[in-house]
Amino acid sequence: MRSERQSWLLPAVLLAVMVTAAGGLLARDLYAESTPIVQQPVVPSETPVPRSEQPGSRAVEGTEDAVRHPMYETVRQLLQTHFDAINGRNYERWMTTVTSAHIKSRPEPDWRAAYRSTQDGSVVVYRIESGPPDQARVMLGFVSTQDVADAPPELPEECIQWHVIYALAVENGAWRIDAGATGASPQHEAC
Template structure:
């Protein structure tokens, strides 16, 4: 009996610890999934062919173009990108929730967007969001002065992959962007020229 305790117990403990460690490594690999680099992450869509372009130059995949609220989304996004490209603060205000006006009063907005031009906008999907809102998954490029770029991405050209949450502000199905609804919903990288 004494020899089993002397050799069997330590061997059993080692086997149990090895099994637990192996299980933890296996579970980590199974549940965490593949790691992605911010510079290579793109929205995955089986429907990347452009089905239509809006008057404002925003492209829509087939699935996004067929969404029942696509016309409202198109009006909002056309005005939003045009407001930035044309430096039209009042038009920009009509595309975002009022809390954004306080966050970006006109002088601060002009500093942030004064050199920005957005292009190659493409809506990949439009999905339902919480409380009757919508989520538009899109990509675009922004060109700006290096000083106006995000501090952690000081480049003249950035590729954006993001989700724009859109909330209904009246019974007429008028939409506004509410970027505070989904913090950290944007992936960005220097343009691959």
């Protein structure tokens, strides 16, 4: 009786080991493929993107200083979603990138009017500064193109280079762009 039990035990153990090994190899390959690619830092160019190609690339990039910050990938993804929402005229998606205070300061009709012809690109994160817990600031630049009628009244241009500082705050467990004085007075000039 005992030899019958042992005769099937060895093949069963070998089968379990082979299945486990195959599963481990498969998992290793899957994880290797899903490992995020570390973005190479950019060196901001003094040569502007040609006027016909403005606002430039839609991809959010970072300088070496920004890319080395531990929050960089979180900030990059947040800003990518934010600018994609603006470029796609998607208010619902935009709301996922900003705090409730920011949403209250920019209701949908105002948001749609402000961004009706805007296209943003050439977004570069220059610096990320962590602050008190659940707060940070991000210094970035980007280019916007828009109808002159939709440009800021103080700079009625079709193409504007922006230099801004966004305040970030954690809300409901996620980083969001906050409303407030930090982003209220950006520097900007015609492209």
